[in-house]
Amino acid sequence: MVKALKGVILKCDSTVKQVINKLNERKQFIIEDLDDTHLFIDAKAVEEVKIEVEKLLEENTYKSDLPPPNEK
Template sequence: MVKVLKGVILKCDSTVKQVIYKLNERKQIIIEDLDDTHLFINEKELEEVKIEVEKLLEENTYKTDLPPPSDK
C-alpha cells in the first residue's frame, strides 16, 4: 500500500534545521532530510515551524534602548 503525504521543501541554515529537529521530537514534522540546507516537512506543520523560528529569532536578537539615529 502506498502512503502519500503532502509536504513542502524548506530551505534553511543549520541552526534553523536544529530547531526543527527539536520540534520534530514532539510532533512529526520532518518527512525527509534532503541535504545540509533542505528539509521536506509536513505541510500542515509549516505555520508552527514559522512561529517557533520567529520566537527563536526574537529571543536571540540584540536590542538596545537607544533611540534610532536622526537623519540630520
C-alpha cells in the same frame, strides 16, 4: 504498497534547521531530512513551524537600548 505523504520542501540555513529539528522533538512533523539546507515537512505543520521559529529567533536576538547612530 506505495504510501504517499503531502509535504512541503523547506529551504533554510543550518542554524534555522537546528531550531526546526529541536521543535520536531516535541511534535513530529519532519518527514525527511534532505540535506544541509532542505527539509521535507508535513504540509499541515508549515504555519506552526513558521510561528515557532520566528518566536524563538525573536527571543534570541540581541536588542540594544542605545538609539541608532543617526538619531539625536
